[in-house]
Amino acid sequence: MRHIRLIAATGTAVAALALTACDNGTGTEDEGAARSKATVAAAETNVSKSPESSTPAKDTTGTGAGAGTGTDSGATEASPVARTDAPNAKPAASVGRKGQSTGRTVVLCNGTNTSVTAQLLSRPLNHMLLTVKNTGGKTCDLPYYPVLRFDQMQWVPQADESTQPQSVVSLAPGQSAYAGVLLSAADGSGSGGMTAHKLTVGFQGMSPNSDGGPSATPALPAKGVYYDSTLKVTYWQSDLDAISNW
DSSP: OHHHHHHHHHHHHHHHHHHHHSOOSSSOOOHHHHHHHHHHHHHHHHHHTSHHHHSOOOOSSSOSTTOTTSOOOOOOOOOOOOOTTOTTOOOOEEEOTTSOEEEEEOOBOSTTTEEEEEEEESSSTTEEEEEEEEOSSSOEEEOSOOEEEETTOOSOOEEOGGGOOSSOEEEOTTOEEEEEEEOSOTTSOOOSOEEESOEEEEOBOSSTTOBOSOOBOOOOOTTOEEEOTTOEEOOOBSOGGGGTTO
16 A cells, blocks of 8 residues: 555656646646746847837828828929019019010109190191190100190090000100190081180109099180181101191
């Protein structure tokens, strides 16, 4: 009996040692294997916490975070558009008849910076001469032709297009310009003739029929001026000879 109990105790000790020392294929692993797997797990943990692994990889497709619209079209920022209302914008330049720029600020001749006279002529017959003189301190432009109104006349005399100059007439201070007025037909072919005692001379702006500013009222002879339906005018001229035979 004593021999049997000794064998049983020895078998129990050997079984316990086997479970502790090795993997018997039933899922139990030995101490060395457990230590190896713990070491690998720790290494993996250290790698995941390294600075290199915590920085996101650069997105070369343009679709990752920080890519803006997600695509790179290669377009650059558009250049700013110049503003016409900028404080330093240059004022408009005057424009001649052919559209050329004179490169200076427009000052129009009108009733505020000129003096205007009206003179009846003996030749040509039934003609009148208008003279406008720049009495201001700046050069002024005198576009197109005078807009005449006798008394309360309800129509505007037309201009003779053949007298249109090549460019806008400009008057330096003290200079004068001229326009001729045909008052009535010499052969009496005109109609609606009457005598006027007041003349208003209007000025045009840089576009046809635009307002050029205050008008002038040159004096007429005491007996008045006779005109009829053939009334017409020339364009303003810087040279009196240009209309001397008109």
